[in-house]
Amino acid sequence: MTFTAKGLATRQRIIEGAAAHLRADAPGDVTLDDIRRATRTSKSQIFHYFPGGKEELFLEVARYESNQVIEDQQPYLGALDSWEAWELWRQAVVARYRAQGPRCPLASVLDQVGGVPGAAEVATVLLHKWQAHIHRGIVAMQARGEIRPSLDAAQTASAFVAGIQGGVTILRTTAQTAHLESTLALLLAHLRSPEPGD
């Protein structure tokens, strides 16, 4: 069961085609026939390249979209070492989710796979990476004296991730970015707020 170069290309085409299809409006319940149609492939190809069937394919798509989430915040997220970088990052996050609207590619695909353990793992890994970037940024800012040392970097990074996550969740159901923006504004203000008594 080894794949040739052509085979691998087809496999990739299926993943990306499925991802594109899941990004479309209100995908609802997506069937393998939908994917088949969207990617101009046949049933046997899907099972040939993803022996685990639907679950395996969708997990692959979830990994793909999960990488996109981080990618879309670069280069800012990777180098939060100045107030300017933080500001650009905030704008990138808001812009990305504003453009995306209520359709969240990653959430859509995770909805499809449901509660299998692999899905939780993809989400957990993403959250960790995200939080680690923010944490590094806060520590860097503290090192250069831009953020008060008494601020709990771990707690703050955790709150950032939770706030963004919540803002995006609310965006998905209300189609409003207001909550996402409020959270980011408040958290950035919190970062900037001086030592009490300064």
Added chain:
Amino acid sequence: MTFTAKGLATRQRIIEGAAAHLRADAPGDVTLDDIRRATRTSKSQIFHYFPGGKEELFLEVARYESNQVIEDQQPYLGALDSWEAWELWRQAVVARYRAQGPRCPLASVLDQVGGVPGAAEVATVLLHKWQAHIHRGIVAMQARGEIRPSLDAAQTASAFVAGIQGGVTILRTTAQTAHLESTLALLLAHLRSPEPGD
């Protein structure tokens, strides 16, 4: 198509039985036969009391669970007019979600109905109520001089809702309350922080 008292009791039993079933571990895809079994009713009863079928029934369950979410935070959420009340409220929220673990009753049922407009509305109404309570609490605290007047009450209430929402979402996939707790701790600290320059 009018219902007698007995009929209404059956109808209610179906709603509550379905809610209980949806709270069980990993409900996955819930079928009407599951509900039928869990409530000791027959197919015809379900369609008799919920002519709209699965969608109507599950929306009813969602409304029921949505009320629970607010109820479980009372009486604190309705009277956030002292630091003690805020603290008790925070504890109630954390305790509730810690007890609930990764299974969120409301999220489970909303997962089942999917993207129908009614589902979004139930969620939106809940968020609004929740946010209104918090907003009232902040304004009340400002009125008695416990919170600096320069704090943007609307933005902060919005961030609270987003942060809690995100914390709960993360709890659902990681089974950890850490993010929820970080967010609440940070936001409460933000409420208490003094006027810059005081």
Added chain:
DNA sequence: GGGATTTTGGACTGGCAAGTCCAAACACGC
């Protein structure tokens, strides 16, 4: 008590979608 109405049981239907299977086309090394 009796006729009208509501409530209940559960068999049945129809459609849909995941996964299987076989055979045909194709690629690649020799």
Added chain:
DNA sequence: GCGTGTTTGGACTTGCCAGTCCAAAATCCC
């Protein structure tokens, strides 16, 4: 070219589940 392994098409099977239907039992109201 030839044989072996890979890739592709698509018909078919299988099982599931929402929703329908009819008839029996219970209830209500006069």
